[in-house]
Amino acid sequence: MRCQPRRPLLGDLLHLRQQLAADRAQAPETLRERDHAIGQQCRHSDKLQSLLCWLQRVRGEEAGSIYRAQEKHWALLLRVLALLLGAAGMAGFLLASERALVNVLLFLLIFVVAQLLFCLLAAWMTVSALRGMPGPAVSLAPARLIVQRVLPDGQFQREAGVLSRLLLLRYGQEIAALFALGAVLAFLVLLAVLDFSFVWGSTFAISDEVVRTLTGALSAPWSLVFPAASVPPEVISGTRFHPAQLDLGAMAAASRRGWWPFLFACLLFYTLLPRLLLWLLCLWGYRRQLHASLLAWPGVSSVLARMRAPVVDTRAADRPVPPVVGDGFAAAALLDWAGTLASVEPRLRAALAGHTVHAAGLGSPADDVAAIDAVNALGPEQLLVAVRGWEPPMADLADVLGEIAGVRECTLLLAALPGRELSDTRLADWQRFAAGLPFTRSRVQLLDGSAA
Amino acid sequence: MSRREQVPSFAVVGRPNKGKSSVVATLARDDSVHIAAAAGSTREVRRFPMRVDGETLYELVDTPGIQRARQVLAWLREHCADAAQRPATVREFLRQHRDDPQYRDEVQALGPLLEGAGIIYVVDGSVPFGADYEAEMEILRWTGRPSLALVNPIESHDFVAQWEAGLGQYFQTVRVFDAHRAEYRKQLDLLTLFGHLDPEWQQPLQRAVDVLQADRQRQHAEAAEAIAGLIVEGITYSVSQSLPEGAPAEPVKILLFQRYQRHLIRREQACRDQVEALFYYRDLKTAEAGIDFAEEELFARENWYLWGLSRRQLLLAAGAAGGLAGGGAGAAIDGLTAGLSHGLGTVLGGIGGAVASARGVLRHSEDIARWKLSGIPSGGQRLVFGPSRNLNFPFVLLGRALQHHRLVCERTHAVRGVMKLDTPALGWLDDAGRRKLALIFEDLRRERKKAQRRAELVVLVAGWCRAVDGEAAEG
Numbered sequence: 026m027r028c029q030p031r032r033p034l035l036g037d038l039l040h041l042r043q044q045l046a047a048d049r050a051q052a053p054e055t056l057r058e059r060d061h062a063i064g065q066q067c068r069h070s071d072k073l074q075s076l077l078c079w080l081q082r083v084r085g086e087e088a089g090s091i092y093r094a095q096e097k098h099w100a101l102l103l104r105v106l107a108l109l110l111g112a113a114g115m116a117g118f119l120l121a122s123e124r125a126l127v128n129v130l131l132f133l134l135i136f137v138v139a140q141l142l143f144c145l146l147a148a149w150m151t152v153s154a155l156r157g158m159p160g161p162a163v164s165l166a167p168a169r170l171i172v173q174r175v176l177p178d179g180q181f182q183r184e185a186g187v188l189s190r191l192l193l194l195r196y197g198q199e200i201a202a203l204f205a206l207g208a209v210l211a212f213l214v215l216l217a218v219l220d221f222s223f224v225w226g227s228t229f230a231i232s233d234e235v236v237r238t239l240t241g242a243l244s245a246p247w248s249l250v251f252p253a254a255s256v257p258p259e260v261i262s263g264t265r266f267h268p269a270q271l272d273l274g275a276m277a278a279a280s281r282r283g284w285w286p287f288l289f290a291c292l293l294f295y296t297l298l299p300r301l302l303l304w305l306l307c308l309w310g311y312r313r314q315l316h317a318s319l320l321a322w323p324g325v326s327s328v329l330a331r332m333r334a335p336v337v338d339t340r341a342a343d344r345p346v347p348p349v350v351g352d353g354f355a356a357a358a359l360l361d362w363a364g365t366l367a368s369v370e371p372r373l374r375a376a377l378a379g380h381t382v383h384a385a386g387l388g389s390p391a392d393d394v395a396a397i398d399a400v401n402a403l404g405p406e407q408l409l410v411a412v413r414g415w416e417p418p419m420a421d422l423a424d425v426l427g428e429i430a431g432v433r434e435c436t437l438l439l440a441a442l443p444g445r446e447l448s449d450t451r452l453a454d455w456q457r458f459a460a461g462l463p464f465t466r467s468r469v470q471l472l473d474g475s476a477a
Numbered sequence: 478m479s480r481r482e483q484v485p486s487f488a489v490v491g492r493p494n495k496g497k498s499s500v501v502a503t504l505a506r507d508d509s510v511h512i513a514a515a516a517g518s519t520r521e522v523r524r525f526p527m528r529v530d531g532e533t534l535y536e537l538v539d540t541p542g543i544q545r546a547r548q549v550l551a552w553l554r555e556h557c558a559d560a561a562q563r564p565a566t567v568r569e570f571l572r573q574h575r576d577d578p579q580y581r582d583e584v585q586a587l588g589p590l591l592e593g594a595g596i597i598y599v600v601d602g603s604v605p606f607g608a609d610y611e612a613e614m615e616i617l618r619w620t621g622r623p624s625l626a627l628v629n630p631i632e633s634h635d636f637v638a639q640w641e642a643g644l645g646q647y648f649q650t651v652r653v654f655d656a657h658r659a660e661y662r663k664q665l666d667l668l669t670l671f672g673h674l675d676p677e678w679q680q681p682l683q684r685a686v687d688v689l690q691a692d693r694q695r696q697h698a699e700a701a702e703a704i705a706g707l708i709v710e711g712i713t714y715s716v717s718q719s720l721p722e723g724a725p726a727e728p729v730k731i732l733l734f735q736r737y738q739r740h741l742i743r744r745e746q747a748c749r750d751q752v753e754a755l756f757y758y759r760d761l762k763t764a765e766a767g768i769d770f771a772e773e774e775l776f777a778r779e780n781w782y783l784w785g786l787s788r789r790q791l792l793l794a795a796g797a798a799g800g801l802a803g804g805g806a807g808a809a810i811d812g813l814t815a816g817l818s819h820g821l822g823t824v825l826g827g828i829g830g831a832v833a834s835a836r837g838v839l840r841h842s843e844d845i846a847r848w849k850l851s852g853i854p855s856g857g858q859r860l861v862f863g864p865s866r867n868l869n870f871p872f873v874l875l876g877r878a879l880q881h882h883r884l885v886c887e888r889t890h891a892v893r894g895v896m897k898l899d900t901p902a903l904g905w906l907d908d909a910g911r912r913k914l915a916l917i918f919e920d921l922r923r924e925r926k927k928a929q930r931r932a933e934l935v936v937l938v939a940g941w942c943r944a945v946d947g948e949a950a951e952g
Contacts, residue, residue, distance in 0.1 A: 049747070053699075053754040061530070157926035183713075186924055321928045323706045326935070327699040337692045339527045339537075340507035340757065363609040387609055390551045415604045417494040420544035420582070442605070448632070454494070 028067055028078035033315055035096065035175060035192070037077060038322065040084055042181060045324040057331050059083075064332025072320055072329055079328060099171045100196065107167075107200040111207025119215050126266065129225040129284055130236075136208060137243075137295045144299040147198060151303060154190040155310045168196035188318050191311040198304035205297040212292060216285055223284035224266035233262050240287060247290055254290035256283065360396065362386040362422055365411040369440045373472050377438075380409060385425055397428045408432045408464075411472060414439030414447045418458035426462055435464040440472040447471065484526070485535040485678035486594035487671055490586050490617065492610070493542030495601045496629035499656035499891035501525060501539040504664060506757045508890040510539065522585050527685055534685040535671070535678070538589045541582040546613035549583050553619055563619040567591060587620065595674045596624035598648065603632035606643040614647040623674035626651045627667075650674075656891045661946050664889075665689060693946065700752045701939035704878040707748040709931055711741055711874045712921050715846070715863030722857050730848065733862045737846070738776050745775055745874065749881050756885050775877065776845070790911060845870060864922065871918045876903040879941055886945040913937070 048056055060079065067078035118135065119127060172193050176182050182189045215221070225236060237258055241248075244255040260283035319325065363386035366374050381403065385396040400408065408429060412422065426435065437459050441447045452469070459467040489497045502510035505525035525537040543549075549570065557566040568591050574580040590596060596617050600610065617624060626648035628640045637653055644651045654667055665686050672682025716737045718729050846863040853859050865871075906914075914937070920930045 049751075053751065157929055183924075186927060317928065321932055323709070323931070324702060327702050330695045330698055334691060334695045335530045335688060337527070337529055337688055339505045339525060339689075340509065341505065341523050341525045363607060368605070386547075388547075390548050393547075413604075413607070416607070417492065417542075419493070421547060424545065424548070424579070 028069075028074070028081055030069070030071070030074050031077060032312075033073060033077060033319055035188075035315060037080060038185065038188070038315065038319055039176075039178075039181065041076075041080055041319060041322055041325070042184070044080065044083055045322065045328075048324070057334075057336050060328055060331035061334065061336045067332070073316060075329060075332060076319060076325060079332060096171065096175045099174045100199075103167060103171060103196070103200055104203050107203035108207040111204035111209075112211035113207075114204070115208040115211035116215060119212070119219075119221060122221075124222075125220060126222050126224055128266075129223050129264075129288065130227055130231075132223075132288060133243075133291065137291045140205065140296040141299065143201070144303060147194065147201070147303055148299075148306075150190075151194050151198075151307055151310065154187055154194060155314075157187050167200055168193050171196050185318055188311070188314045191307060191314050195304070195307035195311045198300055198307050202297065202300035202304050205292070205300050209289070209292045209297055212289065221282075221285075222264075223282065223288065224264045225261070226266040233258070233265065236261050243291055243295070244287060246294060251286075251290065254286040256287045260284065360385055360400065360408070360410055362410055362412045362425075363416075365413050365440050368413065368442075369411075369472055370443060373440075377409070377411070386422060393425050397425060400432075401428075401430050404431045406432065407434045407436065409436050409438055411438045411440060412455070414441050414451060414455065414471070415445075417451070417454050423458070423461070433465045435459070435462055435467045437467070437469045438472045439469060483593055484533045485671070485675070485681055486538060486589065486592070487535065487597050488538040488540055488586070488589040488594040489597045489599055490540050490590070490613075491542060491599040492613065493544065495542070495599050496631055496656050496891075497542070497599045498539055499889075500597070500599055500627060500629060500654065501537050502891040503656045503659055503889040504668065505537055506890050508758050510890070520582070522589060529685070529688050534681045534688070535668075536594075538594055540586040540589065543586050543613045543616070544582050545580060546583075546616055547609075549580065550612045550616055553616065557619075564591070564621040567616070567620050587616070590617070590620045590622045594622065595671065595678070596620070596622050597671070598624060598626045598644075599629055600626065600640055600644065601632075602628040602630035602637040602640050602653065603635055605636045606639045610643070611647075614644075618647060624648050624650075625670065625674060627654045628652070629654055629656050631657075657889055659889055661693065661886070694943070696755045697942040697946075698939055699755050700882055701935050701942050703748050703751045703755075704875070704882065704938050704942075705931060705935045707744060707878055708871050708874050708918075708934065709921055710744055711865060712871050712918060713864045713924075714741060714744075715861055716740070717859055717861040719853060720850075720858045720860050724857075726850065726860055729860055730862070733860060737862050742775055745877070748878060752878075752882055753885055757890070758885065775873070793908065793911070866922070868915070868918070871921075872903060872914065875914070875938070879903070879938070882942055883945050886942075910937075 063079050063082045064075070067075050067082070069075045069078060115136070118132070122128070172182070172189060175192070176185075176189060237256075240256040240261065248255045264284065360383040364384070366377070366382070383396040383399050385393045410422075410426070412418070429435075437455055439447060439452070439455055455469050459469045489501050491497050498510050501523075502508060505527075507525060510523075520541050522541070523539045525539070526533040527535050527537075552570055553563070553566050556569060557563055567587060570580075571584050571587055571591060574584055577584070598614070598617060600606075624647075626644040628637050628644070628651065630637055630653065634653075641651050641653075650670065650673075652667065652670065654663070659667075668682055668686050668689070672679040672686075714737070716733050718733055720726060720729060845867050846865045849861040851859050851861070903911075914934075917930045917934050917937075920926055921934075
């Protein structure tokens with residue numbers, strides 16, 4: 026069954042993390058075989074799709090979908106709330122004004138300037154998060170409700186710090202954009218059904234010129250395309266207001282209403298648009314980060330490598346048979362074996378000159394038989410066997426010694442290489458060998474006379 | 478089975494205790510092979526197929542030592558009329574002595590050769606060549622199989638030249654191969670050489686070598702991932718415990734510190750286990766001596782300058798990294814002032830960063846991590862130990878992990894001795910490498926660009942892991 030390409034979900038990362046943690050307890054051989062078998066079935070050229078396919082095969086379910094349902098549920102609730110709160114905020118501001126008079130400067134301060142500053146702050150946090158820098162924690166952000174429900178594991182939130190922040194920012198911007206949309210819609214609806222007067226005034230001595238410059242600067246981005254959404258100078262002069270001014274008759278009604286296209290455009294351009302752009306940026310950053318987090322998660326590159334790499338095994342399929350050391354020496358042995366005396370120092374050779382020397386172990390088996398016959402003919406009580414101590418004892422020698430009859434005591438004389446000592450290991454080999462010889466007494470001695 | 482379909486097979490033959498099993502263990506990367514100091518420990522033929530996705534590319538056969546060569550040769554000579562009949566005579570010998578306990582080892586050793594295996598004849602280069610070896614070499618020649626002789630210098634190279642001269646008369650190719658110390662590349666070279674014994678074997682053996690090389694790269698990459706994971710955890714790990722109102726903190730501090738230590742010691746051990754398993758060591762711990770790593774050494778601070786950096790190296794590395802970070806921040810200020818600060822921000826930021834980092838080295842050199850006590854809304858306090866602020870600690874973890882990795886890589890599967898971690902671990906690291914690491918560790922500690930820094934660390938560690946095999950380190 027081939028896995029269909031799909032977009033990664035946050036739940037995939039959660040499942041991936043769980044799976045990789047569980048895999049740590051598995052033997053690498055098991056993982057190699059499992060992942061390679063999956064890799065043979067999931068032949069995607071895209072690494073991410075290969076990983077998602079692997080995850081689906083390993084978890085045996087549509088990874089991540091359960092988290093998505095939870096995420097959707099909470100996100101929907103917050104979206105509706107944001108829309109309502111935005112509308113309620115604007116309605117509250119407009120309806121709370123005395124005599125249906127709306128101070129434009131206050132309106133701009135709350136719904137444009139403050140919103141723009143929040144946008145700038147959010148933009149800075151977004152850029153920091155996109156650069157992988159730790160951002161300040163905003164514990165009161167409503168989007169935390171979603172993040173905490175979707176990512177209940179605090180450890181995971183720390184491990185996937187950037188992704189958690191981008192998730193928070195993504196929902197934060199979406200909620201803020203919906204809040205702004207709610208405010209814009211409420212502005213339009215209330216304006217259509219109620220008669221509001223837009224005026225301006227301040228305890229500061231602000232001249233008409235300043236307000237003209239301010240509105241001109243604010244409307245500059247759209248003034249050429251939508252000149253109707255700019256405030257004419259006569260409207261500005263005609264809507265100057267002071268709280269002590271009881272009679273509004275001097276202000277033309279047209280002038281009082283002349284502000285709304287400008288305010289509407291300000292709401293759209295400085296409140297709603299930046300939030301939408303930020304939301305899109307966060308959405309793009311979040312998806313990019315989710316993609317990157319999945320591929321960069323500790324252990325993923327090993328999974329992908331195992332999926333691609335063939336399963337190599339050079340070892341024996343069976344477990345080793347416990348060795349039986351020392352058996353096979355059921356016979357007995359003798360003399361100058363395999364030319365040992367030729368390899369020792371002359372003084373040692375001279376020390377053995379008093380004995381009758383028989384050579385064996387070097388020529389043909391017939392030569393060995395001749396040596397055996399010669400020793401048997403002599404019938405000595407003690408037999409000396411000169412052997413090369415650096416070589417291991419061989420069954421060949423054991424065979425020959427096994428054919429020696431009538432000998433009570435056998436001494437294996439171990440020759441060492443000139444200038445070297447015999448290793449303990451090799452000595453032990455010979456001792457074991459001697460113990461297996463069928464003489465009444467068998468011992469091992471170094472050829473230089475020292476006891477072994 | 479046709480000749481083309483037959484899997485290349487190599488029987489490792491020779492006298493007892495000449496290192497046949499060691500050669501097999503090394504080439505088969507199998508530490509379950511019984512290698513005994515005592516002679517004659519191999520009594521049964523054991524096969525080691527090299528499988529890639531279930532397909533066998535070649536097979537190594539470990540055989541018991543030939544013990545009665547002269548008798549066998551005498552029998553062969555007696556039953557052979559001419560040179561053309563020699564392989565058939567050997568076959569006849571096996572047929573007749575199949576159940577003869579006297580020639581059990583010889584039958585076992587020669588059997589695979591007559592089934593088509595190539596001969597890998599192994600001798601010990603630390604003992605002299607002897608004429609008595611000629612009988613077994615002659616028998617091997619009688620089998621008519623392609624052959625190669627390996628001189629395995631078990632204790633010394635004293636008689637290697639002598640062996641090369643002697644073996645050269647019987648074998649077309651003679652190589653010195655130290656089964657206990659052979660580098661990975663030499664192991665692959667030997668396998669390539671096996672392929673040259675028969676033109677039909679060249680392609681599968683070359684493929685096997687390519688697969689093994691790729692497998693080695695994967696092993697290094699996975700080991701680097703594991704080591705980087707350990708270091709990141711070492712830097713970021715912390716333990717905490719809530720304290721009821723008015724409860725004394727000291728006993729809890731002791732418990733928390735023990736928990737912190739235990740976790741990281743276990744984590745380090747788990748990383749080592751993973752690296753060993755990646756390099757196919759399954760019996761390393763149960764081998765005769767095992768690994769001589771004392772776990773407690775991780776927190777023995779008097780040894781830290783052995784595994785990590787010396788105080789001077791640490792000051793220089795941290796100062797440079799801090800200077801770089803501070804300089805970067807200062808440069809940003811210079812940028813904001815449109816150059817009106819005349820680079821003063823960069824200079825001051827660099828100096829400030831370097832001083833702060835150097836101060837951090839001195840201040841936290843004796844502490845592994847810091848204690849934090851904070852109030853919790855439900856009442857009482859929370860005592861936290863970690864994450865580590867000690868700048869040397871990640872270097873210590875890295876040094877120990879790389880040292881362990883190097884020992885595992887350089888060790889062959891024939892070695893059964895103790896693995897000791899007793900040389901300065903990061904002595905080879907140059908200033909640039911130290912600075913780079915210090916910067917990465919600092920960012921990981923502060924959770925800045927964590928994923929990026931972790932990825933950089935993996936790349937660096939992977940380069941150093943590969944360098945063990947003599948490949949150039951990247952990054």
